[in-house]
Amino acid sequence: MRMRAGQPLRRLAVREEPMKNFVLRGNLCTSRTKDSLSWIPHGYVVCEDGRSAGMFAELQERFRQWPLLDWGDCLILPGLVDLHIHAPQYAFRGTGMDLELLEWLNERAFPEEARYQDLDYAGKAYGIFAENMKFSATARACIFATRHREATELLMDLMEATGLRTMVGKVNMDRNCPENLREGTEESIDETRRWLSDIEGKYDHTEPILTPRFIPACSDAVMRGLGDIRRETGLAVQSHLSENQDEAAWVRELCPWAGCYGEAYDGFGMFGGSCASGSPAGKGGSCAPGGSAGKGSPTVMAHCVWPSGEETKLIKERGVFVAHCPQSNTNLCSGIAPVREYLEEGISVGLGTDVAAGCGESIFRAMADAIQVSKLRWKLAEGAGRPLTLEEAFFLGTKGGGAFFGKAGSLEAGYDFDALVVDDRSLSRPGGLSLRERLERVVYLAEGQSLRAKYVEGREIFVR
């Protein structure tokens, strides 16, 4: 059953039951390894029960009767993955950029986040966020909400409705923040438990993730309580790590028992793979190494701009994912994360937009930013590794970050079927371009790219 893209797609959009099995045709591109792309010009990628059944130059016999959407000369790419974004900050993205991290939190982020106590405001602001995420190139995201349980549940309802695959966290914060955002220590844990109970079984593709804001805002008691919840539930964890030198110095004061900032999470079982048993804070973590390779849900730490050698070692041992947020690290004068070194160490790295320290939700832009800052680091920082390539940046924004969700971020067989259809005709050109050049343009000129369709786990998110 062959259909031209356009007319049949409208039919697809109004089906009551989404098609479980279908074929997309176009110029396929996916990361094979972290430094190689795989292309099939005018190839076929098959969705079977929400997963990719493979990429083909010629369609196999058994798929020939399945609905086929022919996207002509469009590019078909895996859906992008954002490992770090703050939903409540979306409202003020692109403003307040003249401040450094700790000032920016106090002057911008915290006052805005306090507004999410008001569910009317939250509905309005999160509605805009969810709508923009839906029509972005992002298929999956790790999302910070605020400390407010009800608003977090509302955000989860809205994200569920988009069809994206997301992990959303109610934030914990019981110290070093304005009173109108500060939770009581017990309250913080109780509300987290109530949140998890409220949403249990409620969503198909929206999951909770434990979200201590960062060590300066979380007392040992809150961290201990979260560690307990983690051991009971096996939930994934997201937080911030070594973003800024002042922040790291502050953590050394707050947790003198921790040899590095990462250890301040690790001591509570909040750093890395699954945890079999916990211990209160004390030097030496209690988690089994794990991460994507081990059992249980992994941890993602945003930034990791200023790791000590010890911290890098711990990130690697625990299988912690690094969410590299190049634009945020630039805007807040944080610095440039040593991504080349992380990749050489075999550490799992993905990209984050970190809205609103990053200005927008585009992971294409984050790919370009990652390459650009790696060039400046290479030029300006003593001993820095060579810059990232397009292939590497594309990997980070797809398969690299996708691994946090399991098998995601690739069009290859066995991966969840997350796909983007990109029509780049608006990037007018007088001569021909190779497919790699077309991809490079989409990454660098993301504002000019036009998404025609997005699928997540085989669900049609939109077609236009």
Next chain:
Amino acid sequence: MRMRAGQPLRRLAVREEPMKNFVLRGNLCTSRTKDSLSWIPHGYVVCEDGRSAGMFAELQERFRQWPLLDWGDCLILPGLVDLHIHAPQYAFRGTGMDLELLEWLNERAFPEEARYQDLDYAGKAYGIFAENMKFSATARACIFATRHREATELLMDLMEATGLRTMVGKVNMDRNCPENLREGTEESIDETRRWLSDIEGKYDHTEPILTPRFIPACSDAVMRGLGDIRRETGLAVQSHLSENQDEAAWVRELCPWAGCYGEAYDGFGMFGGSCASGSPAGKGGSCAPGGSAGKGSPTVMAHCVWPSGEETKLIKERGVFVAHCPQSNTNLCSGIAPVREYLEEGISVGLGTDVAAGCGESIFRAMADAIQVSKLRWKLAEGAGRPLTLEEAFFLGTKGGGAFFGKAGSLEAGYDFDALVVDDRSLSRPGGLSLRERLERVVYLAEGQSLRAKYVEGREIFVR
């Protein structure tokens, strides 16, 4: 005569004679000094014979009968100024970003530029460039063409038709470049003279500018010939300076007589203000200091990333403009120009996109890039000055670069009437924003901004 924006504007667009005198109403913003913005909420800016007659909170009696276009809550900003862009490279923007300057020239820029020998190709490619420039936020630009006289004239025809104010240069290059781009030394000067003669009196707002590609591609004889033409014509000059450390080392080999790269231009009377008499290459330039303050047309040098102290001094003495191209300098791993130090020295600085080493033609993006790289320089480079502010970046992209054209880049009385109407409603927000925050968003989220109208010297470029 009061009109609502929208309906009357369509009438304006089809007038045979453009209105010489009219008033725009909206939220006015312009740079007053290099670090202060001037705002008039719901104010009036008056165009009288192509110049601004001033910005007003209340409309003066004598302007009340003039056509008034009320743009409601839109922002009204001065037209932006791009001091450095390569028209023939527009075709491959956003590709080939994994190379450094000298490789990139040989592998990307030169092969593409060679195609402009073919006028059909040139027409197609320059047509796309001119169309995109017309609908961009840029009102004025200094544009490199190629070495080809005919294609350069075609580009000037196309730019004239856009209504923008531009300076366009036929490039001179007679060494160290591929044979199919290399001019004979005499040919280079003869063709330049013929070009200037062909276009004499032909355009209203498109001017020629002398354009030696850069010292490595221009023999002393060509530089001497251009110096002669400059003394005869008083034309402005544009070129490249101290972009890359390898390039600067090469210039030291090529021009051992020059104490710094800038002196290699200066020795031929191609650096700074007007020239009364010339001298062949030899240490010590022959130009009177001038630049914007002196007589004659000034010189603009792109990049200036790696100036020696001596070069900075010469730039200042000669009144040379620096075209700061932050994205290009990042993409080509060139480094980060010391803009803070230039501003403190009182050197004239504007912004350049440097397409295609910069990916796109947005000067809003260049403003954000300038701030961002200044933050990384401040963080990573020993002794670097503090980062640029929004106010400073906005100044660079408007009044700072505008000074190269005379009185341009401001809405203030006496400046050429270049204005943008920006409708930022698409940047949805749940709460209110100050006007400064709205400007900051337009700068950082330029892809989301929507230009409703552009005027250059009072000419309506487009309205939509």
